[in-house]
Amino acid sequence: MEKANEKAYRLHLMVCAGTACVSNNSFGIKDALEKEINKQGLEDEVLVVTTGCNGFCERGPLLVVQPGNVFYQQLEEKDIPHLVEEHFLKGRPVKKLMYKPPKEKSPIPILSDINFFKKQVLIALRNRGLIDPEKIDEYIARDGYSALAKALTEMEPKQIINEVKDSGLRGRGGGGFPTGLKWEFVSKSSTNGQERYIVCNGDEGDPGAFMDRSILEADPHAVIEGMIIGAKAIGASKGFVYVRNEYPLAVSRLIKALEQARGYGLLGKDILGSGFDFDIKIVRGAGAFVCGEETALMASIEGRLGEPRPRPPYPAEKGLWDNPTCINNVETWANVPVIINRSADWYSNIGTKTSKGTKVFSLVGKINNTGLVEVPMGITLREIIEDIGGGIPDGKKFKAVQTGGPSGGCIPAKNIDLPIDYESLTEVGSMMGSGGMVVMDEDTCMVDVAKYFISFTQNESCGKCTPCREGTKAMYEILDRITKGEGKEEDIDLLEDLAKSIKDSALCGLGNTAPNPVLTTLKYFKDEYEIHIKEKKCPAHVCRELNTYTIDEKTCLDVGHGCDLCRKNCSANAISGETKTAHQVIQEKCIKCGVCYDVCRFDAVKVK
Amino acid sequence: MAKLTIDDLKKIKEKAKRRTELREGGDYRAKVTVHMGTCGIAAGARKIMNAFMDELEQSKSSDILLTNSGCAGLCSREPMATVELSGQAPIKYIDLTEQKTKEIFQKHVIGGNVVKKYALGKGSEKTDA
Numbered sequence: 166m167e168k169a170n171e172k173a174y175r176l177h178l179m180v181c182a183g184t185a186c187v188s189n190n191s192f193g194i195k196d197a198l199e200k201e202i203n204k205q206g207l208e209d210e211v212l213v214v215t216t217g218c219n220g221f222c223e224r225g226p227l228l229v230v231q232p233g234n235v236f237y238q239q240l241e242e243k244d245i246p247h248l249v250e251e252h253f254l255k256g257r258p259v260k261k262l263m264y265k266p267p268k269e270k271s272p273i274p275i276l277s278d279i280n281f282f283k284k285q286v287l288i289a290l291r292n293r294g295l296i297d298p299e300k301i302d303e304y305i306a307r308d309g310y311s312a313l314a315k316a317l318t319e320m321e322p323k324q325i326i327n328e329v330k331d332s333g334l335r336g337r338g339g340g341g342f343p344t345g346l347k348w349e350f351v352s353k354s355s356t357n358g359q360e361r362y363i364v365c366n367g368d369e370g371d372p373g374a375f376m377d378r379s380i381l382e383a384d385p386h387a388v389i390e391g392m393i394i395g396a397k398a399i400g401a402s403k404g405f406v407y408v409r410n411e412y413p414l415a416v417s418r419l420i421k422a423l424e425q426a427r428g429y430g431l432l433g434k435d436i437l438g439s440g441f442d443f444d445i446k447i448v449r450g451a452g453a454f455v456c457g458e459e460t461a462l463m464a465s466i467e468g469r470l471g472e473p474r475p476r477p478p479y480p481a482e483k484g485l486w487d488n489p490t491c492i493n494n495v496e497t498w499a500n501v502p503v504i505i506n507r508s509a510d511w512y513s514n515i516g517t518k519t520s521k522g523t524k525v526f527s528l529v530g531k532i533n534n535t536g537l538v539e540v541p542m543g544i545t546l547r548e549i550i551e552d553i554g555g556g557i558p559d560g561k562k563f564k565a566v567q568t569g570g571p572s573g574g575c576i577p578a579k580n581i582d583l584p585i586d587y588e589s590l591t592e593v594g595s596m597m598g599s600g601g602m603v604v605m606d607e608d609t610c611m612v613d614v615a616k617y618f619i620s621f622t623q624n625e626s627c628g629k630c631t632p633c634r635e636g637t638k639a640m641y642e643i644l645d646r647i648t649k650g651e652g653k654e655e656d657i658d659l660l661e662d663l664a665k666s667i668k669d670s671a672l673c674g675l676g677n678t679a680p681n682p683v684l685t686t687l688k689y690f691k692d693e694y695e696i697h698i699k700e701k702k703c704p705a706h707v708c709r710e711l712n713t714y715t716i717d718e719k720t721c722l723d724v725g726h727g728c729d730l731c732r733k734n735c736s737a738n739a740i741s742g743e744t745k746t747a748h749q750v751i752q753e754k755c756i757k758c759g760v761c762y763d764v765c766r767f768d769a770v771k772v773k
Numbered sequence: 774m775a776k777l778t779i780d781d782l783k784k785i786k787e788k789a790k791r792r793t794e795l796r797e798g799g800d801y802r803a804k805v806t807v808h809m810g811t812c813g814i815a816a817g818a819r820k821i822m823n824a825f826m827d828e829l830e831q832s833k834s835s836d837i838l839l840t841n842s843g844c845a846g847l848c849s850r851e852p853m854a855t856v857e858l859s860g861q862a863p864i865k866y867i868d869l870t871e872q873k874t875k876e877i878f879q880k881h882v883i884g885g886n887v888v889k890k891y892a893l894g895k896g897s898e899k900t901d902a
Contacts, residue, residue, distance in 0.1 A: 172830070175826060177796050303789055429776070430776030
């Protein structure tokens with residue numbers, strides 16, 4: 166074992182090395198820290214550790230100093246010499262590198278005092294920021310593989326299944342099917358002398374969702390341990406992790422973790438001397454969204470075209486190579502070891518009546534604290550958006566939140582006190598999905614949002630069934646027309662009709678749920694559609710072809726002194742005037758690109 | 774690497790935990806603060822810190838927190854350290870040497886008895902206005 170594992174250090178510097186922080190130069194920060202620590206002769210006292218995603222991606226690159234839980238953010242390499250000398254050598258924490266909430270004067274030094282972290286309950290993300298994901302011993306130090314030991318030596322497969330059933334754990338990939346029940350089906354399916362399989366679905370594709378990537382990067386062993394426990398429960402000896410090739414860091418950490426687990430005999434033959442054999446293979450997906458659908462995913466693993474097939478038969482009965490297969494999502498697997506260790510009773514005490522435990526959401530869009538949050542089921546949208554998310558930037562008004570990705574829907578501001586669980590989200594026309602949460606403010610056009618999601622599903626439709634292939638295209642064309650001011654009054658009814666028939670007749674989940682963003686925006690924001698169609702206006706001024714740009718001549722002259730910037734930037738020569746005179750937009754020539762509006766420093770350009 | 778048995782797994786856990794426990798932020802029985810302002814460092818506080826670290830490592834204790842802080846204000850009596858056992862008033866030690874450090878660690882931090890001959894006094898300044 167390497168020497169660093171033996172030695173005690175007085176300080177551990179936990180540098181976040183999730184994808185977001187890495188792209189913000191966290192490895193550069195790590196190198197700078199190590200260099201400076203050596204320079205100050207602190208290398209025997211201070212250890213630099215790279216961890217998985219801390220969650221507060223907005224503020225990266227991040228550093229948490231333990232013990233003490235001191236939180237540093239938005240670090241730059243030039244800050245490091247000062248930080249090392251002041252804090253790590255002289256013991257004086259550096260305030261200017263700490264997190265200061267918007268509108269507040271003093272920084273908050275301690276991580277657990279920051280609102281973003283306060284309301285979170287970590288189960289799937291239990292090891293985030295606390296271990297180096299590339300060191301199996303650190304996972305073991307935090308009870309890692311102890312649930313596996315328990316499951317292999319103290320529990321019968323049936324007991325494991327019952328424990329997971331009693332915990333109330335449901336699929337975290339979107340569908341929300343009870344996990345224990347699925348395991349029971351698979352374990353009871355006849356194999357005709359063939360094998361059963363375990364699959365981990367890591368084909369995360371919803372725009373704005375990154376929790377599965379984060380879990381694989383931050384704690385790959387949690388997923389592996391969950392899968393081995395599942396394998397024991399259903400009697401499988403082979404497993405697959407299907408992960409997108411666009412997640413290079415997740416793939417490399419997973420490969421490393423699998424090697425380490427094999428080295429310790431936690432995968433392979435006779436695991437922990439229990440006589441149980443199981444191993445896991447990685448299959449890299451090429452990034453087709455439809456491959457997140459379980460039957461398409463299995464086709465892809467088998468080497469066939471990633472296209473879905475009708476269900477039933479469900480994978481539990483006929484899965485990989487027509488054998489019973491248990492497919493769960495990354496986050497679901499990561500929950501399993503904790504349930505085995507801490508009991509179903511403990512787990513089912515968290516959450517609501519129908520949805521137990523926690524859910525990881527990726528909080529993105531028009532929100533102050535972008536990041537990854539794990540919260541108990543039943544928490545309200547308000548708590549997530551206002552308390553954890555820190556509200557909407559620039560004092561704008563909250564308009565809606567889109568959950569569940571392209572399969573989900575938009576929940577309007579009036580439902581901000583909605584407690585979140587599988588059922589409540591479905592009731593308002595959205596869904597849990599994989600946990601993407603896109604926050605929108607008053608400057609968002611809901612017709613444009615619907616168009617975006619339909620264009621996404623339309624691009625990702627595999628083309629196998631007509632409703633999805635042609636239906637989403639037809640919906641896109643109508644929405645595109647509306648946003649260009651060519652909408653007709655009957656379009657709204659037509660959209661609703663199309664949406665309903667696609668929902669009923671598409672082959673797989675992708676098509677069945679594709680109309681949801683349109684249906685929910687129609688339900689809650691019909692007036693916006695009507696204004697687009699009847700008045701040929703976009704209230705949020707997003708659909709540029711519906712905008713009219715004018716220049717307030719008084720402001721232009723009195724405040725801006727006719728600065729001429731708009732005219733210089735107009736590519737269509739649609740602005741008249743010269744320096745020190747008031748300018749005008751020549752409407753016949755205007756191509757509505759909005760550049761004049763963007764460049765004007767005096768708010769003289771108005772949009773209607 | 775050989776295949777693990779359940780006992781091996783437990784051993785790895787104990788060993789790795791001793792090193793990583795410090796990240797958990799739990800309750801510590803004792804907190805040792807070495808004052809490391811410029812004055813402290815000039816007077817040899819680094820040696821004192823190292824001596825505490827050696828003692829800590831040898832003791833294999835996991836409930837002792839060793840940390841540093843800035844100048845304690847009494848620059849002429851550096852190097853200084855403060856030992857605080859949970860539930861007891863902090864004790865400040867002055868004019869430390871490596872030898873004194875070892876004695877303080879054994880007798881006070883481990884044994885619970887204040888080493889009066891090296892102590893400046895009890896308590897810390899008030900920080901509330």
